Amino acid sequence: MVQPAAAAVRPLSMADVAARAGVSHQTVSRVVNGHPSVAPATRERVEQAIAELGYRPNVAARALVTGSTRTIGLVTVKINQYGPAQTMLGLEKAARAAGYSLSVSILDDATAGAMRDAVDAFVAQRVDAIVALSTYDDAAEALASLEPPVPLVAVQVGGDEDRPAVGVDQEAGARLAVRHLLDLGHRTVHHVAGPADSKEARGRIDGWRAELEAVGAPVPEPLRGDWTPSSGYAAGRQLADRIRAGEDVTAVFLANDQMALGLLAAFHEAGLEAPDDVSVVGFDDLPEAPYFTPPLTTVRQDFAELGRRGVQLVLARLRGEDLHPRPVPAQLIVRASSGPAKPAPAA
Amino acid sequence: MVQPAAAAVRPLSMADVAARAGVSHQTVSRVVNGHPSVAPATRERVEQAIAELGYRPNVAARALVTGSTRTIGLVTVKINQYGPAQTMLGLEKAARAAGYSLSVSILDDATAGAMRDAVDAFVAQRVDAIVALSTYDDAAEALASLEPPVPLVAVQVGGDEDRPAVGVDQEAGARLAVRHLLDLGHRTVHHVAGPADSKEARGRIDGWRAELEAVGAPVPEPLRGDWTPSSGYAAGRQLADRIRAGEDVTAVFLANDQMALGLLAAFHEAGLEAPDDVSVVGFDDLPEAPYFTPPLTTVRQDFAELGRRGVQLVLARLRGEDLHPRPVPAQLIVRASSGPAKPAPAA
DNA sequence: CGCTGAGATGTTAGCGCTAACAATCGGGTG
DNA sequence: CACCCGATTGTTAGCGCTAACATCTCAGCG
Numbered sequence: 001m002v003q004p005a006a007a008a009v010r011p012l013s014m015a016d017v018a019a020r021a022g023v024s025h026q027t028v029s030r031v032v033n034g035h036p037s038v039a040p041a042t043r044e045r046v047e048q049a050i051a052e053l054g055y056r057p058n059v060a061a062r063a064l065v066t067g068s069t070r071t072i073g074l075v076t077v078k079i080n081q082y083g084p085a086q087t088m089l090g091l092e093k094a095a096r097a098a099g100y101s102l103s104v105s106i107l108d109d110a111t112a113g114a115m116r117d118a119v120d121a122f123v124a125q126r127v128d129a130i131v132a133l134s135t136y137d138d139a140a141e142a143l144a145s146l147e148p149p150v151p152l153v154a155v156q157v158g159g160d161e162d163r164p165a166v167g168v169d170q171e172a173g174a175r176l177a178v179r180h181l182l183d184l185g186h187r188t189v190h191h192v193a194g195p196a197d198s199k200e201a202r203g204r205i206d207g208w209r210a211e212l213e214a215v216g217a218p219v220p221e222p223l224r225g226d227w228t229p230s231s232g233y234a235a236g237r238q239l240a241d242r243i244r245a246g247e248d249v250t251a252v253f254l255a256n257d258q259m260a261l262g263l264l265a266a267f268h269e270a271g272l273e274a275p276d277d278v279s280v281v282g283f284d285d286l287p288e289a290p291y292f293t294p295p296l297t298t299v300r301q302d303f304a305e306l307g308r309r310g311v312q313l314v315l316a317r318l319r320g321e322d323l324h325p326r327p328v329p330a331q332l333i334v335r336a337s338s339g340p341a342k343p344a345p346a347a
Numbered sequence: 348m349v350q351p352a353a354a355a356v357r358p359l360s361m362a363d364v365a366a367r368a369g370v371s372h373q374t375v376s377r378v379v380n381g382h383p384s385v386a387p388a389t390r391e392r393v394e395q396a397i398a399e400l401g402y403r404p405n406v407a408a409r410a411l412v413t414g415s416t417r418t419i420g421l422v423t424v425k426i427n428q429y430g431p432a433q434t435m436l437g438l439e440k441a442a443r444a445a446g447y448s449l450s451v452s453i454l455d456d457a458t459a460g461a462m463r464d465a466v467d468a469f470v471a472q473r474v475d476a477i478v479a480l481s482t483y484d485d486a487a488e489a490l491a492s493l494e495p496p497v498p499l500v501a502v503q504v505g506g507d508e509d510r511p512a513v514g515v516d517q518e519a520g521a522r523l524a525v526r527h528l529l530d531l532g533h534r535t536v537h538h539v540a541g542p543a544d545s546k547e548a549r550g551r552i553d554g555w556r557a558e559l560e561a562v563g564a565p566v567p568e569p570l571r572g573d574w575t576p577s578s579g580y581a582a583g584r585q586l587a588d589r590i591r592a593g594e595d596v597t598a599v600f601l602a603n604d605q606m607a608l609g610l611l612a613a614f615h616e617a618g619l620e621a622p623d624d625v626s627v628v629g630f631d632d633l634p635e636a637p638y639f640t641p642p643l644t645t646v647r648q649d650f651a652e653l654g655r656r657g658v659q660l661v662l663a664r665l666r667g668e669d670l671h672p673r674p675v676p677a678q679l680i681v682r683a684s685s686g687p688a689k690p691a692p693a694a
Numbered sequence: 695c696g697c698t699g700a701g702a703t704g705t706t707a708g709c710g711c712t713a714a715c716a717a718t719c720g721g722g723t724g
Numbered sequence: 725c726a727c728c729c730g731a732t733t734g735t736t737a738g739c740g741c742t743a744a745c746a747t748c749t750c751a752g753c754g
Contacts, residue, residue: 011473011496011710013709013710013711014710014711015710021732023734024733024734024735025710025711025734026711026712026713026733026734026735027732027733027734029712029713029731030712030732033712037730037731037732038732038733039731039732039733042732042733056467056471057471057710057711058411058468058471058473058709058710058711059471059472059473059711060407060408060410060411060416060473060709060710060711061411061710061711061712061713061739062405062711062739063407063711063739064405064407064408064411064709064710064711064712064739065710065711065713065738065739066711066712066713066739069407071450078436083431083710089425091452092451092452092453093453093455096452099454101450101468101472102450102451102452103448103449103450103451104439104449104450104451105419105439105443105448106436106439106440108440119405123403124403124404124405124406125406125448126358126405126407128408149358164724227737229634229635229637230636230637230638231465232638233638248698258634258635261635261639262638264638264640265638265639265640265642268507268640287575287576287605288605288608288635289418290576290577291576291577291579291580291608291609291611291612292608292612293611293612293615293640295612300601313715323725329752335462348729358740360740360741361740361741362740362741370703370704371704371705372702372704372740372741373703373704373705373741373742373743374702374703374704376741376742377702377703377742383701384700384701384702384703385702385704386702388702389702389703404740404741405739405740407739407740407741407742408709408739408740408741408742409740409741409742410709410741411708411710411711411739411741411742412708412709412738412740412741412742412743413709413742413743414709415739456702560720
């Protein structure tokens with residue numbers, strides 16, 4: 001039962017196991033890899049020797065001869081945002097479930113050079129595939145110019161015609177949020193967008209605009225944020241001023257929850273409260289969102305699913321299939337920050 | 348300038364470079380590894396051949412012969428919390444700076460079995476060292492029983508006498524928070540603690556209690572949370588009830604910011620506002636904390652530094668040194684959620 | 695002018711593993 | 725009873741690299 005502490009001097013090799021089981025190292029290899037033509041008795045003897053010795057095959061040696069490390073490289077830009085961190089978690093789980101391990105490289109910024117270096121390092125490491133996780137155009141561009149000798153899959157990034165990508169359906173998600181607000185009787189919905197060089201931010205703008213146009217609502221100029229609470233706060237101050245100046249702003253849709261938090265803080269300071277004075281809807285559904293003041297209506301993204309599909313796409317590519325995945329749907333979560341529009345002022 | 352697209356058929360080997368440069372593969376190896384005895388002219392010729400061909404050495408082959416993969420394995424339990432995610436970021440950066448790449452394994456729970464499997468997989472992968480990142484006792488125990496043939500370093504976990512660990516000084520951080528509240532005139536400070544099986548949660552309790560005892564303040568029974576906003580909300584409801592029942596609760600210190608958010612929401616619902624009715628202090632300094640309603644006074648942990656020190660410790664161990672690192676200090680960040688105590692009711 | 699030795703380069707072996715092929719062993723078949 | 729076939733096992737040859745040793749060259753020196 002008790003496993004003797006592995007001798008730290010030199011890790012065991014197949015030869016050690018073979019000697020103990022009284023077979024050739026090749027038979028050990030066959031057992032380890034589940035080859036069919038091994039007699040049951042032999043197999044058992046080998047397995048026992050493996051267990052007794054605590055033997056683990058050396059992946060470097062295996063990689064050298066098979067040419068595959070069974071490792072996926074993940075390049076990402078800053079995982080301090082909730083979304084990417086969650087997605088990474090999903091990727092890791094799915095990868096491990098498929099028998100791959102994940103090697104990560106976290107860039108400080110998405111410059112083409114940094115991206116190229118990271119991909120390069122992964123190529124040297126002989127990863128079987130590379131997953132790029134980022135929503136910025138820089139990253140997408142850098143990726144487009146790269147031609148690594150292994151499959152390169154984008155998650156939430158670019159995704160041209162020939163470079164496959166998985167992502168959440170930003171546009172549909174945004175439309176959900178806007179429709180919800182319009183259904184509540186708001187004449188239009190203002191938007192605090194994410195940074196201009198983010199594909200997701202643009203997707204949300206597109207969805208917001210499309211939904212407004214679909215019902216013939218006026219389309220106000222969107223405000224520009226950068227995902228941070230502080231930029232949401234700035235937007236909130238601006239909108240609060242405009243409201244006090246008499247402008248008809250009754251509903252705001254923000255491109256993420258963090259900015260919504262900042263906006264709520266600014267509104268609160270200005271004496272405006274959601275949903276009475278103005279309705280607020282975010283995007284992401286942070287774990288904190290239900291505890292904002294007030295609890296935030298938002299659009300949930302299924303990041304775990306995103307990670308899963310990313311790995312799925314990688315595996316398909318590895319098999320040579322040309323899968324072009326459908327976007328992951330988003331889901332509206334209604335909480336207290338959105339409510340019916342106040343009766344319109346004298347028209 | 349333009350690099351020919353690498354022939355995807357078979358990656359280049361040293362022999363290819365050697366042929367092109369008109370030297371032996373060993374000379375190429377010497378150039379790649381920066382050995383001294385190579386004539387400058389030869390070195391240059393080889394380097395040019397490498398650049399022209401876009402050659403990258405095969406790490407698997409190198410690992411096989413040197414026995415070192417220059418990879419660090421990271422085992423962690425759920426990185427969906429802000430802290431661990433940040434720490435991981437710091438670890439990755441520091442590791443890469445030291446020429447190591449990071450392979451991650453994210454466990455669903457910190458059972459001894461899962462931990463052992465992950466460490467085992469890393470051993471098979473022949474990582475040079477393993478870093479365990481988690482604050483739960485399960486993890487610490489699992490770790491203690493493990494005897495991998497490579498250095499195993501704990502970050503924020505256990506840390507016995509012989510198993511080195513790095514961590515933030517929880518106790519000092521908690522004392523900072525409590526002292527701040529006492530200095531504001533509060534007679535005592537209530538505490539909403541983290542889960543009982545978390546070492547960090549216990550450290551914060553210890554610091555909180557120590558500081559109260561140091562000034563002879565009464566030590567109320569701590570409430571128990573689980574890091575989530577929802578548990579903070581529950582604690583908030585409880586405390587709000589007690590306040591309305593006339594109990595003298597004027598200051599609350601919570602073991603993290605997320606719980607503080609939940610508590611603030613509960614207080615707000617109950618018509619209690621910080622800092623007028625009660626002072627609230629959190630722990631972590633989330634990026635969102637300045638935008639809570641009200642902005643949250645909290646204790647900042649330097650996670651990036653933690654990651655850096657983790658790698659530092661790994662490298663020391665790899666060199667055979669017996670470094671026992673000092674804990675990372677925490678820092679008090681004063682914002683609006685804490686304020687002077689109201690004048691005491693008739694004593 | 696032959697010898698020495700340091701610097702530069704080449705040759706060989708082998709890391710631990712898998713793929714391909716070779717060998718062995720029974721049990722049926724003509 | 726020789727023969728063949730399939731199941732099982734063993735043997736051999738690398739995968740691409742580095743370490744150790746061998747070789748070669750040429751400057752310096754007695």
